[in-house]
Amino acid sequence: MRANVIVFPGSNCDRDAAVALQSAMSAAGNMMSAPKMVWHGDSELPESDLILVPGGFSYGDYLRSGAMAAHSPVMREVVRQAKGGTPVLGICNGFQVLTEAGLLPGVLMRNASLRFVCKDVYLRVERDDTAFAGHYKKDQVVRIPIAHKDGCYFADPSTMYLLENEDRIAFRYCEEDGTITDAANPNGSSANIAGIYNETGTVLGMMPHPERLIDPALSGTDGAKMFSSLVEKLH
Amino acid sequence: MKARITITLKPGVLDPQGKAIEGALHALGFGGVEGVRQGKFIEVEVAENDPTRAREEIERMCKQLLANTIIENYAYELEAA
Numbered sequence A: 001m002r003a004n005v006i007v008f009p010g011s012n013c014d015r016d017a018a019v020a021l022q023s024a025m026s027a028a029g030n031m032m033s034a035p036k037m038v039w040h041g042d043s044e045l046p047e048s049d050l051i052l053v054p055g056g057f058s059y060g061d062y063l064r065s066g067a068m069a070a071h072s073p074v075m076r077e078v079v080r081q082a083k084g085g086t087p088v089l090g091i092c093n094g095f096q097v098l099t100e101a102g103l104l105p106g107v108l109m110r111n112a113s114l115r116f117v118c119k120d121v122y123l124r125v126e127r128d129d130t131a132f133a134g135h136y137k138k139d140q141v142v143r144i145p146i147a148h149k150d151g152c153y154f155a156d157p158s159t160m161y162l163l164e165n166e167d168r169i170a171f172r173y174c175e176e177d178g179t180i181t182d183a184a185n186p187n188g189s190s191a192n193i194a195g196i197y198n199e200t201g202t203v204l205g206m207m208p209h210p211e212r213l214i215d216p217a218l219s220g221t222d223g224a225k226m227f228s229s230l231v232e233k234l235h
Numbered sequence B: 001m002k003a004r005i006t007i008t009l010k011p012g013v014l015d016p017q018g019k020a021i022e023g024a025l026h027a028l029g030f031g032g033v034e035g036v037r038q039g040k041f042i043e044v045e046v047a048e049n050d051p052t053r054a055r056e057e058i059e060r061m062c063k064q065l066l067a068n069t070i071i072e073n074y075a076y077e078l079e080a081a
Helices: A014-027 A073-083 A093-100 A157-165 A224-234 B016-027 B051-066
Strands: A003-007 A036-039 A050-053 A088-091 A107-109 A117-125 A141-148 A152-154 A169-174 A193-197 A203-206 B002-009 B040-045 B072-079
Touching: A003 A014, A003 A073, A014 A050, A014 A224, A050 A073, A050 A093, A073 A088, A088 A093, A093 A107, A093 A203, A117 A193, A152 A193, A169 A203, B002 B051, B040 B051, B051 B072
Parallel strands: A003 A036, A003 A050, A050 A088, A088 A203
Antiparallel strands: A107 A152, A117 A141, A117 A169, A169 A193, A193 A203, B002 B040, B002 B072
16 A cells, blocks of 8 residues: 655654554555655655545644645645545544645634543444445444544535535544534534545545554554554555 | 735634633623624735735635635735835
8 A cells, every 4th residue: 555644844643643554554464565754845746545644733723724734735736636536534633734725625613612622532433435434333433532622613504414415424523322412522513523525435534533542552442443444445 | 015914704603712702801891892703814015016916916815825715704905015
């Protein structure tokens, strides 16, 4: 698998994402080349089977989270490859970058609480028919950490209608038993949205950090299945 | 020319920061305060001296980067630098 991890000034989950993917490759006995780290200023991006846009605080969140990064040279290539069908996973700040770059609709606004929220949350898996979620089951509840201040998903009513009707919601914040409640919504997101897909299900943006929960030593492995699924489906 | 650009949240878009400011103003005794909304103010100097072309340039800046038009409106005034 040719995986490229985009690194912006201020990215801080780039290495974690690469390690998560690499360990999924090793576990699958897949000794393909390690994920490549690609600097934001590069105007060339090697052809990819998977592009990871990691979490962090690209450009210090200046202007709006993800706004500056969305216009960095490498993003033109990311957009081009994404439009050609290359799978792209944007995590946290990566999700913000993908919305600002126009690859995903809507916007991530300041959390309704105005607080930075860093904790494990429960997510209900809304789809299991994509390369990202193939190792989960629809309606399964998984535990994944969040760590953000700008994670309140907002879109206009017509976009929300499309997301619901085209089955493009990937994960929703929920209670441990899978019920969708306001109390389980950590940031005020519309319809408890934690992650969404593009029209073709090949671009996923999500606020939670699956790469942070891939090792039993870190109290859980629910995040690992996203990477094992990608390795299986995209190799 | 110099542009003074004001970026505001569209009506109806949740503004928790504006709400928090409103609450703080109430706590300071400004009881009649309501409808507080927070926005951004950006000054830009452009080399272009023709107002029509400068406006076009500022419009493109606002749409491409300075404002996220899903949630924000922008307005600006131009003056000779």
